[in-house]
Amino acid sequence: MRSILATSLMVLLVAPVLAQTTAIVGGTVAIGDGSQPIEQGTVVFRDSRIVAAGAGIVVPPGAKVIDARGKWVAAGMVAGFSNLGLLDIEEVSNSNDTHAMKSSFGAAIDVAPAINPASAVVAMERAGGITRAIVSPSSMESIFASPTAMQSIFMGQGAVIDLGIGSPPITRARAFQYVELGENGARAAGGSRPAAYAALHDSFSEAQDYDRSPRSFDGRGKDSLIKRPDAAALMRVVDGKTPLLVHVERASDILSALALQKEYPHLNLVLVGAAEGWMVAKSIAAAHVPVITAGLIDLPEAFERLAATESNVGLLEKAGVVVALSTINMTEPEQQRRLNQQAGNLVAIAQMPGMTGLDWGQAFAAITSRPAQALGMDAQIGSLRPGRQADIVIWDGDPLELTSAPVAIFIDGQPQPTTSRQTELVHRYMNPVRGNLPKAYECRGGCAGPVEITHDAGP
Amino acid sequence: MIVVRPTPIKSRPRTASQATRHCAMVILLFTLVGCMVSAPALKKAASSPPGKTIYRYDQNPFPSTYKPYPGVPTLIRNVTVFDGEGGRIDHGAVLFSDGKVVEVALNVVAPTGATVIDGTGKWLTPGIIDIHSHLGVSAPPDVAANDDENEMTAPVTAEVWAEHSVWPQDPSFGRSLVNGGVTTMQILPGSGNLFGGRSVVLKNVYATTVQGMKFPDAPYGLKMACGENPKGIYGEKGREPSTRMGNIAIDRETWAKAVEYKRKWDKYEKQGGDPPDRDIAMDTLRAVLEGKILVQNHCYRADEMANVIDMSKEFGYHVTAFHHAIEGYKIADLLKANGVCAVVFADQYGFKLEAYDGVSENLALLYKAGVCVMIHSDERNGQQRLNQEVSKAVAAGCRAGIDIPDEVAWEFLSYNPAKALGIAERTGSLKPGKMADLVLWNGNPFSVYARPDKVWIDGALLFDARNPILRPMSDFELGQPGEGVIK
Numbered sequence: 001m002r003s004i005l006a007t008s009l010m011v012l013l014v015a016p017v018l019a020q021t022t023a024i025v026g027g028t029v030a031i032g033d034g035s036q037p038i039e040q041g042t043v044v045f046r047d048s049r050i051v052a053a054g055a056g057i058v059v060p061p062g063a064k065v066i067d068a069r070g071k072w073v074a075a076g077m078v079a080g081f082s083n084l085g086l087l088d089i090e091e092v093s094n095s096n097d098t099h100a101m102k103s104s105f106g107a108a109i110d111v112a113p114a115i116n117p118a119s120a121v122v123a124m125e126r127a128g129g130i131t132r133a134i135v136s137p138s139s140m141e142s143i144f145a146s147p148t149a150m151q152s153i154f155m156g157q158g159a160v161i162d163l164g165i166g167s168p169p170i171t172r173a174r175a176f177q178y179v180e181l182g183e184n185g186a187r188a189a190g191g192s193r194p195a196a197y198a199a200l201h202d203s204f205s206e207a208q209d210y211d212r213s214p215r216s217f218d219g220r221g222k223d224s225l226i227k228r229p230d231a232a233a234l235m236r237v238v239d240g241k242t243p244l245l246v247h248v249e250r251a252s253d254i255l256s257a258l259a260l261q262k263e264y265p266h267l268n269l270v271l272v273g274a275a276e277g278w279m280v281a282k283s284i285a286a287a288h289v290p291v292i293t294a295g296l297i298d299l300p301e302a303f304e305r306l307a308a309t310e311s312n313v314g315l316l317e318k319a320g321v322v323v324a325l326s327t328i329n330m331t332e333p334e335q336q337r338r339l340n341q342q343a344g345n346l347v348a349i350a351q352m353p354g355m356t357g358l359d360w361g362q363a364f365a366a367i368t369s370r371p372a373q374a375l376g377m378d379a380q381i382g383s384l385r386p387g388r389q390a391d392i393v394i395w396d397g398d399p400l401e402l403t404s405a406p407v408a409i410f411i412d413g414q415p416q417p418t419t420s421r422q423t424e425l426v427h428r429y430m431n432p433v434r435g436n437l438p439k440a441y442e443c444r445g446g447c448a449g450p451v452e453i454t455h456d457a458g459p
Numbered sequence: 460m461i462v463v464r465p466t467p468i469k470s471r472p473r474t475a476s477q478a479t480r481h482c483a484m485v486i487l488l489f490t491l492v493g494c495m496v497s498a499p500a501l502k503k504a505a506s507s508p509p510g511k512t513i514y515r516y517d518q519n520p521f522p523s524t525y526k527p528y529p530g531v532p533t534l535i536r537n538v539t540v541f542d543g544e545g546g547r548i549d550h551g552a553v554l555f556s557d558g559k560v561v562e563v564a565l566n567v568v569a570p571t572g573a574t575v576i577d578g579t580g581k582w583l584t585p586g587i588i589d590i591h592s593h594l595g596v597s598a599p600p601d602v603a604a605n606d607d608e609n610e611m612t613a614p615v616t617a618e619v620w621a622e623h624s625v626w627p628q629d630p631s632f633g634r635s636l637v638n639g640g641v642t643t644m645q646i647l648p649g650s651g652n653l654f655g656g657r658s659v660v661l662k663n664v665y666a667t668t669v670q671g672m673k674f675p676d677a678p679y680g681l682k683m684a685c686g687e688n689p690k691g692i693y694g695e696k697g698r699e700p701s702t703r704m705g706n707i708a709i710d711r712e713t714w715a716k717a718v719e720y721k722r723k724w725d726k727y728e729k730q731g732g733d734p735p736d737r738d739i740a741m742d743t744l745r746a747v748l749e750g751k752i753l754v755q756n757h758c759y760r761a762d763e764m765a766n767v768i769d770m771s772k773e774f775g776y777h778v779t780a781f782h783h784a785i786e787g788y789k790i791a792d793l794l795k796a797n798g799v800c801a802v803v804f805a806d807q808y809g810f811k812l813e814a815y816d817g818v819s820e821n822l823a824l825l826y827k828a829g830v831c832v833m834i835h836s837d838e839r840n841g842q843q844r845l846n847q848e849v850s851k852a853v854a855a856g857c858r859a860g861i862d863i864p865d866e867v868a869w870e871f872l873s874y875n876p877a878k879a880l881g882i883a884e885r886t887g888s889l890k891p892g893k894m895a896d897l898v899l900w901n902g903n904p905f906s907v908y909a910r911p912d913k914v915w916i917d918g919a920l921l922f923d924a925r926n927p928i929l930r931p932m933s934d935f936e937l938g939q940p941g942e943g944v945i946k
Contacts, residue, residue, distance in 0.1 A: 091687075091811040121809060251940065276940065298638070298946040299630055299839060300936065301599040307941025310638075331838050333810035341847065344907030351901065352910055353925055354945040402847050402907045403854035422808065422818045426859060432791045432828060439789075 021046045022413070023059040024392065027068030030399060032075030032368030032383035036361045043073050045390035048412040053384035066394075071407065074364070074399045075384050076131025076391035079336035080292045080326030080371040081245075081272060084133040085115035085122055085161055085169060090333070098138040099155070106152025107203070107237075108229035111137055112159045112173035123420040126163040128337020129399065129406045131391035132171060132381050134292075134326075134371055135159050136245065139184045152226070153180050153188045153196050154203065157233060158245070160377060162391070164411030175375055176243040176270065177233060182253050182304050193253070199225070204264065207234035240266030243375055245292070247328075250304040251276040258287045270374050273328055275305040278312045281319035290322035290374035295342035295366070297329050305329070310349055313366065314356030324371035339367040344400035363400060389413075513731045516742065518751075521622060523673035525662055527917030532556035534569045535899060538578025543585035543873045543888030547866035553583055555895035558918035563889045581912060582904055585873040585888050586642025586663075586896035587845050590755070590802055590880060591782050591835035594632055595625030595646055595661075595669070599839065609649035610656065614693050614700060615713050617681065618740035619656035621646045625669040631839040633931040634946065636663050637922045639843035640898035640911040643674060645880055647682045647782075650757040653689045653700070653710055655682035657743055658755060660880055664916055665931050678881040680779070681747050683710075685758040685767060686813050707766055714774035717744030753779040753881055755802075759813035761786040768797050780879045782835060784825075785817040791828030800831040800879045805848035806855070822849075822871065823856020826863060833875035845872055850905035865905055894918075 022045055029041030031053050042057040043050070051060075053073075059065060088095035097114045115135065116122075125133075136158035155178040160171040180188050185196035203226050210217040210231035219228030226234070236242040244267055246257045254274055261267050271277065271291045277284055284291060295313050300306040316323045325342050327334040343363040350357030358366065365383075372382030381389050390413035397404035409416040428443040435442070536552035542563055552567040553560065569575050597608040607624035610616040625646055635641040642663050648655035658680035661672040685706060694701030700709055720741040727734050746752040754771070758764045758781045771778050780800035781787065785808065787794060787801040794801055803825065808817025818824075825832040834849050836842035853868045877887025886894040895918035902909035914922040923929040936942060 089809060089812055089815060124809070278944075279940065296840065296843075298634055298843075299599045300939070301601050303600050303602070306600075306936075306939045307944070309941060309944050309946040311944060311946075331840050333807050335806065338806070341844075341851075341907060345844075345847075348908045348910050351908070352945075354927065400907060402850040402905065403857075405854070405858060422816075425816055426788075426818050426820045426824075429788050429824065430859065432789065432824075 019047055021051070021060050021063040022066065023063040024066045024068050024073050024394065025059060027071045027073035027394065029053055029055075029384065030072060030074035030364050031385060032365055033385055034361050034365040034369070036359070037072070037364075041073065043384055043392060045392070045410070045413050048390055048414070050384050050386055050388045050390050052386055066408075068394055072395040072397065072399055072404070073384075074129075074393050074395060075368040075382065076393050076409070076411065077129050077336070077339055077367045078324075078369075078371040078382050079125070079130050079133035079339065080324040080367070080374070081328050082133045082135055082326070082334065082336050083138060084125060084130070084135055084163070084336060085117060085119060086111060086135060086137075088119050088121060100137075101151070103151060105156070105227055106230050107154035107156060107177055107233040108227060109137055109156025110159075110174055111135055111156065112170050115159065115161055115169050117161075117163070117165070117169040120421040122163050123417070124422060125336045126409060126411075126416060127406065127418050127420045127423070128335075129340065129393045129395070129409070130163055130336045131393065131409065131411045132160060132162050132372070133336065134175070134375065135161055136176075136178050139180050139188065139247070151188075152230075153185045153199050154178070154230070154234070155180065157242070160375065160381070162389075162411050164414055164416055166414060167412060171381065172375075172377065174233075174236075174242065175377075176245045177237045178245045178247070178272070180247050181257055182248045182250060182273070183302055184247060197256070200260075201263075203230070203234055204238050207231045207238055211235045211238075237268075238264055238266065240268045243268040243270050245270045245272050247272045248304075249273045249275045249302065249329075251279040251307065253304065254280050255283060258283060258289060261287060268376075272326075274316075275308040275312060275329065277321070278309065278315035279307055281316050281321060284316065285320040290324065290370075291316055292324045292326050292328070292371065292374055294327060294329050295325050295346050301329070301331070310345070311356040313346055314350065314358055317358060317362055318356060322370055322373050323366055324374050325366045326371070340400050340404075341402060343367050344402070347400060360400065513728055514734065515728060516737060518746070521620070521670060521673075523675045524668070524670045525664070525666070525673055525675055527558045528664070528919035528921070530555075530558060530895070530915065530918030530920060532561075532570055532573040533576065533915070533918070533920075534567055534573050535576045535578045535583055536567065538581050538583045538899070539903075540889065541582065541584045541866045541869040542890070543869050544890070545864075545867045545870060547864070551583075553889060553897070555897070555915070555918050558895055560889050560891055560893050560895050562891060576899070576913075578899060580902070582900040582902065582909070583889075584640070584869055584898050584900065584904060585886070586898055586914065586916065587640050587872045588876040588880070588887060589635070589641050589644040589836050589842050589845060590780070590833060590876040591837050592635075592644040592646055592839075592842055593649065593837070594635065594644065594839060594842065595627065595629045596621055596648065597839075598626045598629035599631065609651035611649075611651040611692055614652050614689050614709055615654045615740070616648075616652050616656050617654040617713070617743045618738075619648060620659065621648045621657060621682075622659035622669045622673070624648075625659065625661070625672075627666055627669055627672060628933040628935045630933045630936050631842070632663055632665060633933060635839070635842040636914055637911060637924075637930055639845060640900070640904070640914055641842060641845065642896040642898070642914065642916045643877075643880075643882070643886060644842070645680060645755070645876075647680065647755060650682070650684035650688045651692050653684060653706055654713060654740070654744075655684060655757075657752070658682055660882065662916055664919075664921060665933065674882060679743075679746070679752045680755040680880070681743055681752050683754060683756040683767075685756065685763040686760060687811055688757070703763065707770065710770060711773070714744070714770070714776070717741055717748060718774055721745040721748050747776050748774070750777065753879070755780055755782055755879075757782045759783050759785040759811075761789040764790060764799075765793060768793065768799065780831075783814070783837070785814045785821070787830070787832075788818060788821045788824040789816075791825050791830055794825070794830045795828050798831075800833065800875065801825045802833055802835045802876075802879070803852075804837070805834065805852040819852060819855035820859045820861075822852035823859060823861040823863060826856070826871075827861045831875055831878065833871045833879065835876075846904040846909075847907060850907075853905070865903070868905065
């Protein structure tokens with residue numbers, strides 16, 4: 001089976017990019033919209049878009065057919081809250097564009113121009129089944145760095161990216177604004193939550209001033225709380241054009257954040273973190289506010305997270321909240337490719353007495369369509385429903401299981417490598433004994449398969 | 460540096476009979492265990508030369524007071540058994556009684572009065588041993604008041620002992636028991652310093668004192684660190700070490716002092732005379748040179764591990780294990796040849812430059828080369844899922860053509876860490892006479908869908924997913940938001 005698949009992919013990898021229809025047949029299909037997996041299903045895509053996915057789908061005449069019997073054909077994972085493309089190595093500050101503590105700008109910061117799709121991290125995460133990512137500027141510093149004063153509670157504008165080669169990485173620039181209103185917000189604002197709220201209200205007020213009279217707005221002065229581009233970015237938040245991702249964890253902080261909608265009725269809120277969300281799940285559901293959280297946070301690692309439990313996601317889902325998984329608050333180094341492990345664990349706890357988890361379809365949706373839905377983009381990405389971008393991962397088993405791995409990946413319908421820098425290292429050192437030449441002579445140029453050297457698709 | 464001069468016992472006020480009475484009071488107030496190990500601070504040498512009084516300083520001034528909780532004779536049958544030493548029995552049975560494993564076989568007859576558990580569809584394994592944990596020394600909430608992991612005021616702090624930082628109320632102990640099936644762990648100081656201090660091995664049983672958790676008579680470890688952490692931390696302070704060569708230079712200077720300290724004390728203990736000045740840091744290093752304390756060495760890069768191995772030969776100590784060993788796969792043959800274990804992650808990589816070459820196949824490649832290899836968490840969330848980490852590492856090995864059966868893979872979780880901690884004679888596998896530290900899983904523990912159903916430590920049932928009473932909660936979480944929900 002593996003050889004049939006590999007051969008089909010080889011053909012795809014060398015074929016010129018032409019309009020064509022592809023059908024992946026015989027596999028267990030996981031659509032990612034919350035539905036349960038479908039055995040013996042078919043996924044059809046044409047060029048970059050999904051045509052159909054499910055059972056009983058007729059393969060269109062002339063379609064290229066990929067045999068996926070014994071495998072799973074699943075929507076690509078969407079990282080719910082990440083720094084992909086913004087760094088090579090977290091603790092090498094030269095390589096790390098996730099935060100800018102000493103910048104005079106806050107809300108104006110836009111990560112899009114900094115995204116580097118050629119980062120080895122992006123290749124590694126793609127090989128693990130991540131096809132899209134929500135990328136946010138961050139308030140988090142390396143745990144080894146000394147604390148630095150922040151300039152703003154607004155961290156700036158994040159993007160949605162794809163992890164494909166050969167095409168521009170940005171799916172949507174300035175897809176959201178990110179603000180800190182919990183413990184981090186207090187620190188950014190000078191030391192307290194009330195100070196953070198004062199900064200928020202004043203910043204919004206400045207943005208409204210700017211909106212009324214851009215010319216008279218004093219956003220270039222040394223003492224301006226916010227600059228002109230900050231004000232412009234925030235105005236798009238106040239009028240609801242740009243979603244506002246609010247990082248809060250504590251139940252009372254969540255209610256305070258939700259209450260902002262009374263004062264700013266157009267705000268398009270999304271909660272990030274929300275470890276104590278389960279305690280106010282009904283309020284979150286009633287406000288129709290989605291949540292981006294982590295699945296396996298169960299320790300009181302901060303005073304704002306004393307009530308953290310692994311049942312948080314399940315209880316929010318039960319209350320009707322749209323919940324997406326992410327690596328926020330994870331103390332292990334971030335690896336988006338292990339979001340499936342979080343999701344699998346949430347299925348596991350559904351079996352445990354007294355705990356609330358997810359069923360398989362819900363859990364898989366939490367790492368595919370739900371992050372897209374949180375940003376209002378689920379009509380474009382995040383599932384195998386018709387019309388979505390053809391981001392498809394073929395797995396050698398259940399995508400939520402620890403032992404499974406991707407064997408083929410498509411982004412925007414284009415086949416992707418499943419190799420990375422790490423694959424090369426393993427090939428080089430499979431046999432550690434001394435050879436006729438030093439190890440430095442082995443695997444140059446990629447003994448694990450052809451290496452893509454350009455991301456420039458041309459004008 | 461703390462220097463303590465030992466006081467000869469003859470000048471101490473307490474007579475032998477007073478000491479005995481003191482012991483008797485201890486028996487009344489505490490336990491026999493507490494008495495037996497509460498020895499005077501100085502002991503007369505067993506073989507003093509005639510006419511001279513030679514004293515030894517106390518090797519165990521903070522003795523364990525851990526006492527197993529009561530259990531009942533228990534037979535689990537129709538269960539898939541991984542014995543921890545590579546053995547597997549499908550539809551097997553395990554009997555334990557009086558805190559010890561009694562019999563592991565296909566069929567075991569239930570003794571009269573034994574609790575019999577049907578393990579159909581379940582897996583039974585030795586309790587997981589996390590050889591690299593920071594529970595208690597770096598406890599949640601992550602606030603400065605709880606940060607007791609790294610004594611980062613000097614690059615050599617061999618004088619500190621992790622047990623003096625352990626907060627027994629760390630909520631993480633309970634989580635790693637109920638979600639992770641961890642029954643024993645080594646608490647290490649952090650890796651900020653070249654010589655981080657002594658480790659302590661704990662049973663995962665809550666107590667109000669760290670002594671009450673200490674694994675009885677487990678050897679101590681010495682935490683050492685290579686690479687970016689020490690040179691980065693002290694380089695920023697404008698002092699040595701600021702480079703990798705500075706790291707090794709200070710290491711060698713320190714070992715040279717330790718060799719001299721050992722020589723002086725060995726001579727004194729043999730020949731008498733004036734006792735040498737006592738140095739708490741050097742006590743630990745002397746015990747390393749004697750092989751009594753095991754070196755647990757944080758190190759990422761292949762070249763640095765090779766340097767440390769040569770340094771250990773220069774001064775006559777042995778590195779028990781390299782921890783993290785991100786590039787272990789590049790020198791698997793060297794580790795094997797020198798009998799050094801590798802303590803690894805499943806798939807963490809790239810968070811710092813010295814971890815850039817981490818590969819998911821590391822564990823499998825080391826196993827294939829015959830290295831004593833095992834998994835570790837290094838942090839409180841991963842410590843709840845070590846079985847899952849092994850599963851990922853074994854799967855990566857499988858895709859690289861290295862076949863590791865599940866029952867063999869359990870060695871990475873219990874027997875190999877027990878060996879590297881010097882406690883494999885007593886725990887780490889299901890062999891008759893060993894501690895009844897067991898986990899009953901509700902499915903194959905290498906599946907993401909499995910969780911602990913029951914956990915026993917020394918034969919005492921300390922977690923039962925079906926019994927809300929059998930679920931620990933630390934003092935810190937009492938009366939806090941979310942107290943009533945299962946975490």
